[in-house]
Amino acid sequence: MSVYSILPLGLDDVHTYPLRSRSSKVSVEEFGRVRRAGASIREWVESLPRILAGKDLRGVIDALRRARRKRKPIIWGLGGHVIKVGLAPVLIDLLRRGYLTAMALNGAAMIHDFEIALAGKTSEDVPAVLGRGRFGMAEETGRYINEAIAEGDRDGLGMGEAVGRFLLKHRGARFRRYSLLAAAYKARVPVTVHVAMGTDIIHNHPAMDPRATGAGTHRDFRLLAAIVKKMDGGGIYLNVGSAVILPEVFVKCVSLVANLGHAPRGITTVNLDFIQHYRPQQNVVLRPAATRGSRGYALTGHHEVMIPLLAAAL
Numbered sequence: 001m002s003v004y005s006i007l008p009l010g011l012d013d014v015h016t017y018p019l020r021s022r023s024s025k026v027s028v029e030e031f032g033r034v035r036r037a038g039a040s041i042r043e044w045v046e047s048l049p050r051i052l053a054g055k056d057l058r059g060v061i062d063a064l065r066r067a068r069r070k071r072k073p074i075i076w077g078l079g080g081h082v083i084k085v086g087l088a089p090v091l092i093d094l095l096r097r098g099y100l101t102a103m104a105l106n107g108a109a110m111i112h113d114f115e116i117a118l119a120g121k122t123s124e125d126v127p128a129v130l131g132r133g134r135f136g137m138a139e140e141t142g143r144y145i146n147e148a149i150a151e152g153d154r155d156g157l158g159m160g161e162a163v164g165r166f167l168l169k170h171r172g173a174r175f176r177r178y179s180l181l182a183a184a185y186k187a188r189v190p191v192t193v194h195v196a197m198g199t200d201i202i203h204n205h206p207a208m209d210p211r212a213t214g215a216g217t218h219r220d221f222r223l224l225a226a227i228v229k230k231m232d233g234g235g236i237y238l239n240v241g242s243a244v245i246l247p248e249v250f251v252k253c254v255s256l257v258a259n260l261g262h263a264p265r266g267i268t269t270v271n272l273d274f275i276q277h278y279r280p281q282q283n284v285v286l287r288p289a290a291t292r293g294s295r296g297y298a299l300t301g302h303h304e305v306m307i308p309l310l311a312a313a314l
Contacts, residue, residue: 026051041312056297061313063236063268063295064099072235073227074101077250079241080108083180084123085304088116090311092183099314102227103160103184103191104220106245107200110163110181110193114145117167117179136201144170146207153212158220160184160191190227192220194249225253229262236268239284241303243277251283266293272310274302 032049039047045061048054067074076091094100105113115122118140129135136142145163152162164185167173176182184191195217202208228250231237239246254264269289271280276298289296299306 030055041309045313053299056299057310057313059295060268060270060297060299061310063270064310064314067234067236067268068098070234072233073231073237074099074235075104075224075227075231075237076100076102077104077237077239077242077246078109078180079106079243079246080112082241082303082307083109083112083116087303087307088113088178088180090308091180094311094314095180095183095187095189097314099311101189102224103180103189104224104246104249105160105191105193106242107193107195107202110159111141111145111200111202113179113181114163114167115141117173117176117182118144118170120175120178136204138201142202142205143207145202146205146209146213149216150207150209150212153209153215153219156219157216158223159193159195159213159216160220162216163193164191190223192224193217194220194224194245196245199245221249221253224249225256228253228264229257229260231264231267232262233266234268235264236270237284237288238270238272239280240272240307242280243273243275244279247271247279247283251287254288263291264288264294265291267291268294269296270299271297272299272301272303272306274300276300 030050032054033047035044035047045058048057050058064074066072076094078091091100112122115138124135126135144166148163148166149159152159152165155162157165160181164181167176167179167182168185173179173182181191183189193216195213197203197210197213203213228235228237237250239250257264267288269284271284273280281298285296285298288294
């Protein structure tokens with residue numbers, strides 16, 4: 001016999017209800033289907049459960065198709081990891097098919113793309129060289145990019161356009177067919193680059209001109225804001241692989257155009273990364289999509305798998 005003065009609660013008078021009368025969040029109509037042998041990617045997407053990420057992936061695909069059909073901006077915000085895992089050919093194809101109409105890059109994405117165009121390779125073994133002071137000290141990377149930025153500033157260009165122009169014209173860029181910057185410049189697709197001083201290896205180089213860098217990246221910020229303004233009524237912004245810089249830049253662009261009386265409504269925002277971070281969740285998925293008719297999505301997965309899958313589904 002228990003020594004406690006209180007007894008367990010009795011269940012005899014609990015009220016229940018019929019299962020069929022309950023509102024449920026999942027039903028068999030939304031279940032996935034077994035993919036038949038030889039099915040297309042589109043059929044595979046349709047076979048996914050219409051639940052959680054399966055439903056969201058369809059939503060992103062539909063939003064991209066609508067944006068292209070309505071000729072609204074489809075802006076891809078790209079971090080450096082996206083470039084160095086070999087996705088430039090897929091993204092260049094999306095550009096050519098009209099599913100990428102503008103790009104916003106952080107400094108790392110620009111640098112990886114530049115090195116690929118110039119040398120066909122990129123990405124250092126940082127632990128192996130950091131202690132010897134060799135990390136980020138490649139001469140061509142630092143000198144050519146900084147000179148391109150400075151020359152572009154003199155011509156009134158932002159960093160993205162300036163570096164893309166350099167790569168398209170420079171005879172040593174033997175691998176430019178793999179370069180997003182070169183492909184975008186050739187197609188006149190706007191590319192903006194957004195940097196913080198000291199975050200990129202080219203800021204260590206003696207050719208670095210901080211005034212030109214500051215002016216160029218601010219010019220690109222204003223250019224991106226002009227593109228964000230045109231998102232109203234169906235544009236889409238995809239933040240892929242940037243945890244801090246690009247989400248912060250994007251939300252400031254939204255605020256700027258709203259301040260000028262052009263708050264973008266009816267837009268779609270997407271954060272696609274292998275980890276969902278705080279700033280992309282707030283500044284991409286939630287806050288900008290709080291306007292009337294807008295929707296934000298968070299897709300989690302490795303870039304080297306998710307972006308080719310998304311491209312194939314389109």
